[in-house]
Amino acid sequence: xxxxxxxxxxxxxxxxxxxxxxxxxxxxxxxxxxxxxxxxxxxxxxxxxxxxxxxxxxxxxxxxxxxxxxxxxxxxxxxxxxxxxxxxxxxxxxxxxxxxxxxxxxxxxxxxxxxxxxxxxxxxxxxxxxxxxxxxxxxxxxxxxxxxxxxxxxxxxxxxxxxxxxxxxxxxxxxxxxxxxxxxxx
Amino acid sequence: xxxxxxxxxxxxxxxxxxxxxxxxxxxxxxxxxxxxxxxxxxxxxxxxxxxxxxxxxxxxxxxxxxxxxxxxxxxxxxxxxxxxxxxxxxxxxxxxxxxxxxxxxxxxxxxxxxxxxxxxxxxxxxxxxxxxxxxxxxxxxxxxxxxxxxxxxxxxxxxxxxxxxxxxxxxxxxxxxxxxxxxxxxxxxxxxxxxxxxxxxxxxxxxxxxxxxxxxxxxxxxxxxxxxxxxxxxxxxxxxxxxxxxxxxxxxxxxxxxxxxxxxxxxxxxxxxxxxxxxxxxxxxxxxxxxxxxxxxxxxxxxxxxxxxxxxxxxxxxxxxxxxxxxxxxxxxxxxxxxxxxxxxxxxxxxxxxxxxxxxxxxxxxxxxxxxxxxxxxxxxxxxxxxxxxxxxxxxxxxxxxxxxxxxxxxxxxxxxxxxxxxxxxxxxxxxxx
Numbered sequence: 140x141x142x143x144x145x146x147x148x149x150x151x152x153x154x155x156x157x158x159x160x161x162x163x164x165x166x167x168x169x170x171x172x173x174x175x176x177x178x179x180x181x182x183x184x185x186x187x188x189x190x191x192x193x194x195x196x197x198x199x200x201x202x203x204x205x206x207x208x209x210x211x212x213x214x215x216x217x218x219x220x221x222x223x224x225x226x227x228x229x230x231x232x233x234x235x236x237x238x239x240x241x242x243x244x245x246x247x248x249x250x251x252x253x254x255x256x257x258x259x260x261x262x263x264x265x266x267x268x269x270x271x272x273x274x275x276x277x278x279x280x281x282x283x284x285x286x287x288x289x290x291x292x293x294x295x296x297x298x299x300x301x302x303x304x305x306x307x308x309x310x311x312x313x314x315x316x317x318x319x320x321x322x323x324x325x
Numbered sequence: 326x327x328x329x330x331x332x333x334x335x336x337x338x339x340x341x342x343x344x345x346x347x348x349x350x351x352x353x354x355x356x357x358x359x360x361x362x363x364x365x366x367x368x369x370x371x372x373x374x375x376x377x378x379x380x381x382x383x384x385x386x387x388x389x390x391x392x393x394x395x396x397x398x399x400x401x402x403x404x405x406x407x408x409x410x411x412x413x414x415x416x417x418x419x420x421x422x423x424x425x426x427x428x429x430x431x432x433x434x435x436x437x438x439x440x441x442x443x444x445x446x447x448x449x450x451x452x453x454x455x456x457x458x459x460x461x462x463x464x465x466x467x468x469x470x471x472x473x474x475x476x477x478x479x480x481x482x483x484x485x486x487x488x489x490x491x492x493x494x495x496x497x498x499x500x501x502x503x504x505x506x507x508x509x510x511x512x513x514x515x516x517x518x519x520x521x522x523x524x525x526x527x528x529x530x531x532x533x534x535x536x537x538x539x540x541x542x543x544x545x546x547x548x549x550x551x552x553x554x555x556x557x558x559x560x561x562x563x564x565x566x567x568x569x570x571x572x573x574x575x576x577x578x579x580x581x582x583x584x585x586x587x588x589x590x591x592x593x594x595x596x597x598x599x600x601x602x603x604x605x606x607x608x609x610x611x612x613x614x615x616x617x618x619x620x621x622x623x624x625x626x627x628x629x630x631x632x633x634x635x636x637x638x639x640x641x642x643x644x645x646x647x648x649x650x651x652x653x654x655x656x657x658x659x660x661x662x663x664x665x666x667x668x669x670x671x672x673x674x675x676x677x678x679x680x681x682x683x684x685x686x687x688x689x690x691x692x693x694x695x696x697x698x699x700x701x702x703x704x705x706x707x708x709x710x711x712x713x714x715x716x717x718x719x720x721x722x723x724x725x726x727x728x729x730x731x732x733x734x735x736x737x738x739x740x741x742x743x744x745x746x747x748x749x750x751x752x753x754x755x756x757x758x759x
Contacts, residue, residue: 250358
């Protein structure tokens, strides 16, 4: 066993985000058995990654960790993070449309129809169970992230034709990204 | 989940607008659905500000670039303008303005531009003030050259005022529905909600708010006590008179502010409201519904000039022709006019106005009156238009408008220039058929 070097707390740990159409995004996440220090660290790293992206929500699936963990922050000042561990939707109501985008499908924004109100039960970062009722952007974001845990993406709500167009676009973008890594001197 | 970065969204709106996607009024609500709720107000401020100062911002960016960008890099050019706008005209902290703007480059997939955008913005921070002094007149006044020369030609003594007020932000003015509440009583209701407002001299229905507020927060908005309308637009209904069982035509009615005001002000037997744009006519309908005037107004989606298609032959006692115009009197409310309007549009608009005047004149009863209105300050659309009309119609004469304002006035015409009593620029002419 070699000794691990502990990073100072201020260091931001960024995790790599999977990009559509990576099949790993389709894996169904397993429930978290114990909310312990390992999970708390993972949550913190997920929040750092989400803020840096920048995004308003991130599911563990997107960083190739297939456990039922979601982080969200829809606040103006990015200072109100919400952690949902083993989340379960208790009730859905209403209907609304919103333009959604996804950190795993960068640059694509599409109008998606979903229930406009949601009631969800989950466990927080400290291991305490809680319930949350949401509407507006938060309600949409919760549903979007919970979909990830079941291997579902917002493009699945689009027509196959549209989804295929996005798929091709993302494959092309991935190639360009690989090339850029050599060109970009920044 | 990701929402679109507000600065990227702002650049997209300006790009769409400049490639023929429509006005800010059309594009902004669509773009606002793509950004976080918290960014909606900022997106609006960025887009309106960039449109308002577009001439100056491009002048400044040009001064900072060693060589012009290629046409295909217009996105980067607009992003630079956005950066300069934030540094020069907003309270966004300079370092945040630079960092977020440079970060937005990533979205446009032009990594080479990152360093350039950064350099341009840092240079502006260092020597922006000295660059302003080097700007030519159109850039300095942030108006396109053709419009600047029109203003100078038409208003040799007032063109600078017109431009200065055109570049300011317009106040939010309310029209009190005095069927529901008196202007004074509504002012008291506003004061109860701690909204400050002033009355407007000579326009008894108007209250100008000291600070704009969301309409829904105004007391009794849903009950139809008030509507949002510039004071200069509130002159139309009183000029049309009390109605007294007569029949009124509102030929280009959308969005319906003046239609509703005519119904609030007068006892018209019937009001017929037309507009050629179905979506916009729908807004007239909504306005009338909120104010409970639905039953008293007949709506037709049609081109007013094509009288065969809509007119039943029953002549009108009064006609309001709020004619399609250049909008050069309301640039402070619609700064995108400066980017979208072209010089050759004016001639076309003058032609459309003539066709409308001629066609509608035939639907007016002898003894009836036609009120011609534009929100333009260009003489071709206004007083010259009326002189042309009077010259070719023997049965038309002007009626004196007795109102305490108007920068330029002749017998039957008044021209309010933007900023006068803090109003929009409007032109009114009242014509009687003999």
